[in-house]
Amino acid sequence: GAVVSQHPSWVICKSGTSVKIECRSLDFQATTMFWYRQFPKQSLMLMATSNEGSKATYEQGVEKDKFLINHASLTLSTLTVTSAHPEDSSFYICSARDIEAGGPSFTYNEQFFGPGTRLTVL
């Protein structure tokens, strides 16, 4: 249980194009999803928190118009990197949490991570 998938696992794109990354909870309903970015040899950096059916909350310094997040259903969130530039090249990771009774996070409020998407912008 508590499996989170991401698609694509890696993507290479040209500078100026937009890239969409999908995050799905496969066997539970994710009331909350989180998007992280991680540069090589650095810590995870939380970019934004999204709750199903409402607007995402972005961390300080993260441009909401550049990193568009949509959490349209209880099992799917998407991150779109708009007008990508080489400095956006990174490892993007989503995580999901379900705090509803009976859900996998109910006891401890854990988050479960997807496998990540490696983005390279040329």
Place this chain on the structure above:
Amino acid sequence: QKEVEQNSGPLSVPEGAIASLNCTYSDRVSQSFFWYRQYSGKSPELIMSIYSNGDKEDGRFTAQLNKASQYVSLLIRDSQPSDSATYLCATTDDKIIFGKGTRLHILP
């Protein structure tokens, strides 16, 4: 603002020995604590959750929580080369607060 502190390492441990990873946190009201393992180039994997004071064992892993001292640790018995990774300590609020991680290197 909650904070989680970890020694960045690297921590080198001989194969077969016990690896001890430590973490302190700043917020006395924190309730749940987690240890995640992250291999290079991979996403974090949850390996232990602990909620109550004391020890919690799962296979070769033991998590220890001391809320009075605001201290949580992870012991890995019979360390294997495959345990070499970065271990992230975390607590939770409305979102997870991670430490910066401790790099563990198991020496064959």
